[in-house]
Amino acid sequence: xxxxxxxxxxxxxxxxxxxxxxxxxxxxxxxxxxxxxxxxxxxxxxxxxxxxxxxxxxxxxxxxxxxxxxxxxxxxxxxxxxxxxxxxxxxxxxxxxxxxxxxxxxxxxxxxxxxxxxxxxxxxxxxxxxxxxxxxxxxxxxxxxxxxxxxxxxxxxxxxxxxxxxxxxxxxxxxxxxxxxxxxxxxxxxxxxxxxxxxxxxxxxxxxxxxxxxxxxxxxxxxxxxxxxxxxxxxxxxxxxxxxxxxxxxxxxxxxxxxxxxxxxxxxxxxxxxxxxxxxxxxxxxxxxxxxxxxxxxxxxxxxxxxxxxxxxxxxxxxxxxxxxxx
Numbered sequence: 603x604x605x606x607x608x609x610x611x612x613x614x615x616x617x618x619x620x621x622x623x624x625x626x627x628x629x630x631x632x633x634x635x636x637x638x639x640x641x642x643x644x645x646x647x648x649x650x651x652x653x654x655x656x657x658x659x660x661x662x663x664x665x666x667x668x669x670x671x672x673x674x675x676x677x678x679x680x681x682x683x684x685x686x687x688x689x690x691x692x693x694x695x696x697x698x699x700x701x702x703x704x705x706x707x708x709x710x711x712x713x714x715x716x717x718x719x720x721x722x723x724x725x726x727x728x729x730x731x732x733x734x735x736x737x738x739x740x741x742x743x744x745x746x747x748x749x750x751x752x753x754x755x756x757x758x759x760x761x762x763x764x765x766x767x768x769x770x771x772x773x774x775x776x777x778x779x780x781x782x783x784x785x786x787x788x789x790x791x792x793x794x795x796x797x798x799x800x801x802x803x804x805x806x807x808x809x810x811x812x813x814x815x816x817x818x819x820x821x822x823x824x825x826x827x828x829x830x831x832x833x834x835x836x837x838x839x840x841x842x843x844x845x846x847x848x849x850x851x852x853x854x855x856x857x858x859x860x861x862x863x864x865x866x867x868x869x870x871x872x873x874x875x876x877x878x879x880x881x882x883x884x885x886x887x888x889x890x891x892x893x894x895x896x897x898x899x900x901x902x903x904x905x906x907x908x909x910x911x912x913x914x915x916x917x918x919x920x921x922x923x924x925x926x927x928x929x
Contacts, residue, residue: 611635614915639915646843646917647882656876666709668874669840670701670909670920672881680704687731688772693900696907698920702803702837703732709835709924710799713870716740720798723827725787725820726805728759729770737779740799744792746785747805788819792827800824801835804920807849814851814859821860825867830929834867840921842877842910850918867925877919881910888913 608628612618615638621631660676674680675696683704684690691700710716720740724733727745736743745767747759755761763770767782785791787802788809802820809816817838824834839850846852851860853875861869886892888911895908910919 614639636914639912642915643843643885643912643917647885650842650877651879651882654876655879657878657880664705664708665871665874666705666712666922666924667869667871668922669842669877670698670881670922671878672696672884672907672909673878674701674704675907679708683707687735689731693904695900695903696909697895698909699803701909702920702922703730705922706732706801706803706835706837707735709833709870709922710801713833713926715799715833721796722799722801723790723792723797723824725790725800725802725824726759726808727802728805729763729767730803731772732801732803733767733780733782734771734773734775736799737775737777740779742779742781745780745782746787746790748786749782749784788816788823790823790827794826795829796827798829798832799835800828800832803837804839806836807838807851814849814855818860818863821864821867825864825927828867828927830866830927832927833870834925834927836923836925837920838923839918840875842917842919843915845916847916847918850916851921856921856923861923864925866928868928870924870926873921873923875921877910881919884910885912885917887911 611632615635618631618635621634658671658673660673661678664677664679681690684700687703687707689700689703716739718741722736722740722743724743724745727733727747733743733745748755749759749761749764751761764782764784767780768777787805806817806820809820828834840856841847841850841852844852884907886906886908891898891906892908892911910917
């Protein structure tokens with residue numbers, strides 16, 4: 603284990619200092635740290651269930667600005683959109699990325715942006731299906747990402763996508779309505795007020811900087827390139843149990859580092875930071891399951907929805923935030 607990980611373990615659980623002073627083996631200290639992490643999350647979930655039980659009516663019109671719920675896969679509007687995107691898995695697999703894309707499309711529909719006069723920009727788009735979907739619905743869409751030729755980018759944003767996006771499309775699309783561009787999401791090479799739609803799904807949190815400054819810089823660029831009345835559909839990572847993280851947001855930093863620092867981008871509805879009680883029963887480990895999701899067998903995927911994740915003592919899921927640019 604690296605020195606940095608050891609320091610982080612002690613920061614999470616200062617009581618471990620006693621074990622270090624007593625000269626316990628680090629492997630045993632690490633096991634104790636894992637147990638303490640588990641206990642912390644279990645206590646948080648138990649307290650939340652008891653103090654703030656929450657359920658939703660799946661037949662009602664879905665909110666936009668909120669967290670991902672297990673019940674969303676029973677909502678007719680969301681299911682219909684997943685079918686459109688060819689993301690309603692016939693085996694019953696549930697993945698929060700599909701939810702992000704579905705809520706994003708629903709937001710675009712509600713604000714009447716899916717028409718032949720609209721243009722859109724995707725920030726950190728990778729190989730996602732949304733640019734292909736939009737190419738069939740609007741005038742033009744630009745998919746932007748770093749699209750590097752190295753192993754770390756091979757899955758998320760391979761350089762081959764820049765050269766041949768059609769290879770990655772799961773359905774036919776208007777090829778002349780999609781342009782793929784290698785571009786830094788914090789420095790967009792487009793003029794002011796060009797787009798009707800901007801979208802980014804779990805990308806801005808990875809843009810670096812202290813106090814999420816990279817994410818804010820990207821949002822400022824999105825604010826600049828959107829037309830007045832245009833919408834920004836942004837999904838990112840949200841921590842339920844208020845822990846701090848250099849990339850993910852919590853209930854304080856989602857406002858202090860992002861929402862409150864935007865000038866003309868305003869929330870289209872209040873942000874609902876509640877999580878349904880049923881969703882709290884879906885926790886899975888990020889390192890052992892999320893990063894290896896594609897390798898899991900079908901039986902496991904069917905019984906383990908990928909919605910609510912834990913990294914050590916951090917509990918997180920997807921949050922959707924929809925903004926509209928004011929004049």
